[in-house]
Amino acid sequence: DAKTTQPPSMDCAEGRAANLPCNHSTISGNEYVYWYRQIHSQGPQYIIHGLKNNETNEMASLIITEDRKSSTLILPHATLRDTAVYYCITGGGADGLTFGKGTHLIIQP
Amino acid sequence: DAGVTQSPTHLIKTRGQQVTLRCSPKSGHDTVSWYQQALGQGPQFIFQYYEEEERQRGNFPDRFSGHQFPNYSSELNVNALLLGDSALYLCASSSWGGWTGNTIYFGEGSWLTVV
Numbered sequence: 393d394a395k396t397t398q399p400p401s402m403d404c405a406e407g408r409a410a411n412l413p414c415n416h417s418t419i420s421g422n423e424y425v426y427w428y429r430q431i432h433s434q435g436p437q438y439i440i441h442g443l444k445n446n447e448t449n450e451m452a453s454l455i456i457t458e459d460r461k462s463s464t465l466i467l468p469h470a471t472l473r474d475t476a477v478y479y480c481i482t483g484g485g486a487d488g489l490t491f492g493k494g495t496h497l498i499i500q501p
Numbered sequence: 502d503a504g505v506t507q508s509p510t511h512l513i514k515t516r517g518q519q520v521t522l523r524c525s526p527k528s529g530h531d532t533v534s535w536y537q538q539a540l541g542q543g544p545q546f547i548f549q550y551y552e553e554e555e556r557q558r559g560n561f562p563d564r565f566s567g568h569q570f571p572n573y574s575s576e577l578n579v580n581a582l583l584l585g586d587s588a589l590y591l592c593a594s595s596s597w598g599g600w601t602g603n604t605i606y607f608g609e610g611s612w613l614t615v616v
Contacts, residue, residue: 424602426605428607433589433612434609434610435505435591435607435608435609436591436607437607437611438604438605438606438607441604442601443539448567479543483605488536488546488549489532489534489536489544489546489593489605490546490557490558491536491543491544491545492543492544493543494543
């Protein structure tokens with residue numbers, strides 16, 4: 393079973409910030425939080441990952457709560473091309489990356 | 502700099518046959534993992550190879566086997582194909598210890614259809 397919980401779907405208006413939440417209440421101290429997205433029929437695309445500090449790169453920002461039990465991925469200015477399934481994953485165990493069903497983000501024009 | 506490359510992109514096999522899928526990791530990466538993604542589901546971890554040995558394995562039967570070569574490329578073999586093996590097979594590469602902080606990159610996958 394996936395170790396993270398995400399809403400199944402979200403909408404966001406084009407040009408606005410998209411905030412995708414993720415709960416990972418059972419995360420252990422050495423596990424990272426990874427975010428990937430997948431556009432239909434393509435391989436998952438790496439977005440960002442972090443351990444406990446907030447992270448930012450050219451694609452997104454990752455905000456991790458102080459207790460590390462949840463995080464939020466922020467796409468600052470969503471475009472139509474950001475429509476995809478977004479996966480929040482915690483890693484560090486013996487079973488590879490455990491993907492859940494993710495959040496289907498739909499960017500509305 | 503080439504990313505993770507997989508071949509073939511699409512293939513069709515008959516039930517009971519065997520299939521081999523191939524993966525070349527991103528330059529500088531030495532660890533390869535394989536995932537199976539059925540339609541409408543998230544990817545499921547099959548196994549991971551490092552230094553030409555299987556290091557970790559998910560909940561997949563022995564019909565699924567793999568190999569890693571000295572140049573770090575890898576193969577996934579599936580024997581006695583079942584209809585349920587129809588899926589997108591993804592290869593992921595990283596440096597050793599990938600999910601302890603290193604970035605993990607995925608290829609575009611190989612679509613396998615079993616008829």
